Amino acid sequence: MASAMANISGLDALFLAGSLGRGTEDAFSDIDVVALAEPDRHEALAARWISALEDRDHVVYRRQAKSGQGLLVNAITGNWVRVDLHVLPRALFARRAKDTVTPLIDPEDIHGALPDSLPPARPDPERVKGIVTEFIRMMGLMPVALGRDERVTLVTSVELLRGLLRDLYIEQSAAPDKGGMLHLSKLITPAQMAVLESMPHPGPDRTALIDAHLRIADAFLPEARRLAARLEIDWPDEFEAATAAHIHRETGVEILAHAAA
Known part of the structure; x- marks a missing residue:
């Protein structure tokens, strides 16, 4: 060629x-x-x-x-x-x-x-902020899908939330050239991969779908809080609290509060 x-x-x-x-x-x-x-x-x-x-x-x-x-x-x-x-x-x-x-x-x-090599990558604070707020926003949409009984949509929501957890892990990689998704195992740690692999893949069952959202939030929010603190990013407390109250009011589920505990 x-x-x-x-x-x-x-x-x-x-x-x-x-x-x-x-x-x-x-x-x-x-x-x-x-x-x-x-x-x-x-x-x-x-x-x-x-x-x-x-x-x-x-x-x-x-x-x-x-x-x-x-x-x-x-x-x-x-x-x-x-x-x-x-x-x-x-x-x-x-x-x-x-x-x-x-x-x-x-x-x-x-x-x-060209330089011999690139310096180690650092997390992008703006990108981390975007990942965090999008995760909270998507969690807040769960009552809408539950109320409409849109279970296939909720299955998709679980996969999108898992993708945001993956993105949070990738953002922490020091690799200067992160390549594509087909190299994920080279970008994140074995422990992070184990967490992703442990996340449930529910079918269109209401209880299983709620549990899957809860499990991913349990993994995502503490990790995101630690990273935000390290990068000195202001945590969206007001947005998180409003979303937690909305979810509890509409479904009785305390997902975000459970994850932050």
Whole structure:
């Protein structure tokens, strides 16, 4: 693929990224490639990339979308090889590090100017605040779904709440490049994974659904409080108290109070 992209007008460089670029791939890894070019060349480079990919294996799925100042192309071939191309302006590539990418085409040695590695990641206070408030909001919607007897919706709610607990764990990971969800076991601790695995997966039974919400809240809220304190984030006490009162008033269940105890 790199040879097919060589000498393309407007291509500044081409890098192997993701787990292959870091040298941490396994048999299930996809292929992540970063191309550097000015924005007016992004569409043409994406088209050339798909054409080169088609020459090697028929593309059965393709999705192309703007991604910030860049362009992201997801492709899957007939042999189910997953290939992602991210076309970026050169200036944005400075956020990478040498140990996160492998140069394929790099005539100006852009790779050589990168730092050796990225510093450990830290939790983003704004993102943590968003996760916490969304968790409380979704808990507050439980009485609505219960009142309407929307049990399938409540099953979905359990999975979304579990996802927020997962996101809270990921936010605490020091990995500079967190990759995707298919690398979850490399991002969170064994203890955190054990908690996620222990969470119930209820069917459309009212009692089981309420219990599942309670179990996830028991795991999420103390963890979120500790993280908020460490990051010096103001806890949404008023919102939590109003939501707890609302849930108790409508269902008789003291979910948030139980979790905070």
